[in-house]
Amino acid sequence: MKHTLGVLVENQPGVLSRVAGLFSGRGFNIESLTVAETLDPQISHITLVTTGDEMIMEQIVKQLNKLVNVIKVIDFREVKFVDREMVLIKVKAEANTRSEALRIVDIFRGKVVDVSPNFFTIEVTGDEGKIQAILDLLNQQGIVEVVRTGKVAIARSRKNSTKK
């Protein structure tokens, strides 16, 4: 079962290596990992997708919290969240398939960001299901290369909150 975690860390050299080393050293999986600064330049946000049963997930969260440079771990199993991933797809676009490729891109609200005589490069953003769907469809045209950002996730704001 895949799980998504948000990890707020101090923005310092070596911190990513501590997080990554924790996973490799303890035999946990990393499905994807993205990291960038937050509004506070001293803090970075890592979105991490991992797999594991209940006991392993508990360990992962605890072990992350134990790292001195980790400020907070957001376990998205416990909160509602939105996640997105961006993908760049280089797909074959020959005379007879160009219009079909464009139609698919259009349906998925993607963008063609680069064109050449034989290829389109497409940018598309979405959750896992949407990304998988467009990859499946474009695969029929012939995908040459795919580069994914990995998932980013953010907790949904509380709907019943009276605070402004």
Next chain:
Amino acid sequence: MKLTGAQIFFECLKAEGVEVVFGLPGGAVIDLYDEMPKHDIRHILVRHEQGATHMADGYARATGKVGVCLVTSGPGATNTVTGIATAYCDSIPIVVFTGQVPTPLIGNDAFQEADIVGITRPCTKHNYLVKDVRDLARVIREAFFLARSGRPGPVLVDLPKDVIISKADFNYPKKLEMKGYKPTTEAHMGQIKRAYKAIAKAKRPVIYAGGGVILSSGAKELKQLGEKLMCPVTTTLMGLGGFPAPHELWLGMLGMHGTFRANMAVANSDVLIAIGARFDDRVTGKLDEFAPSAKIIHIDIDPTSISKNVKVDIPIVGDCKDALKKLLQLVKESPIDDLEKVRKPWLDQIKKWKETYPLAYEQRDDLIKPQYVVEKLYELSEGKGIISTEVGQNQMWAAQYYHFSKPRTLLTSGGLGTMGYGLPAAIGAQAAFPDRLVIDVAGDGSIQMCIQELITAVENNLPVKVAILNNQYLGMVRQWQQLFYEQQYCATCLKMAPDFVKLAEAYGAVGLRATKPSEVEQVIKEAFATPKPVVMDFVVNPEECVYPMVPAGAATTEMILV
């Protein structure tokens, strides 16, 4: 006034109350050594950096203070790795300062450069590379705080040469701001109440205590709790000394080489109270059959230890001593009715187990039994020694036959199992307590792994006593080969060995030897009476095994008893 990095370094050590530094100089730290004589700090020059880390570790275990080492860059730093990992596995507070090449050279494969922060990341509690002298005081303050607080552990601080020689204002920070480090020390009262409710209902409770009780200085409270609940107590190897061994509630150590009654008691318990222990595989054996019918209460300061190996019913995160005090308070407020009557059948059962298979060995007239040597060490030191051990059979016999009754009297590499630990650890403890009797129970294999530190003991007048249980084998591996590998003693024979008596003499220590049981007592007496480091070479039965033994991966009730 601005101070150099080197001056700041020593001001920080002073502020932390550091009395002694174990170290070895080199190019990258020469400026620190140049500054050293101007400060009131004792330096013990080691002969190998691994020795420095084990000494700092032994010092820390014996005193409860933070042990400190100082070594140079590159090989000096990499030589500390085993010692750091040893301290990490057993949660021992040490701070290791390593030299580093100047910051502009970092990453250039400079002479004696090693990425020691990268190398030690997984075996330190935390580590630092100081890139600016203005950060130095804060980093050292944080390093000591991290090492001793929460679940203690080793912290490494890497000091580039240019940082040591550049200048900055010195302010030792009073307050620390560490956003990501806030250990829970206070045990949650609600959880304590839940735990006590379960304990009060228990018919067959067992306390299983570990090194956490010693680290939190909670031995007194543990004894009180055991007595107030009339609850039998076992400890892990790391917990020995946390509960007085000559006590009617004492079960002995549990696990792979634990006593029959300890393992049987745990297996048959209905409530297991784990305190500062981590359900290590050497303790649990086959997990499915470990305390199968027990409700498990687990007190530990480190949340990651809880439900890591064994699913815990009542977790309590917090300092062991704090939790024990709170439990004692509840016992006082609402004592268990008819405690003696309730407990009698359980204590009777345990007595039966004890009588059926007590810890024992067969004494002989012609051959020295290693267990006999440890028993004599116990008897002749009146149980007052600080005992360090190497790793293997010597370690287990020391654990079984030296009946520890006070905390911080056993220094042993429990988690990592580091051969070569005992001698330097003994030296570290002796440096802290010059007047106490410090004994390293060693094997002929292990002792050779850090034997060079004998000269450190001689040079510094640290009269440690080394008792080599010389069986001419890597004994524990040989025992496994005997029991599980059809007696093919591949690469475990150490018949080609130095003459340990002559070796001791070559180092300027005293060497003594016993080859017959009748000589054992005399040798020990003479060693204890000698105010110098002494190596005692006890030529023991080569094929003696440590029993009981639970084969790796078996249930702890499946013990090989003789």
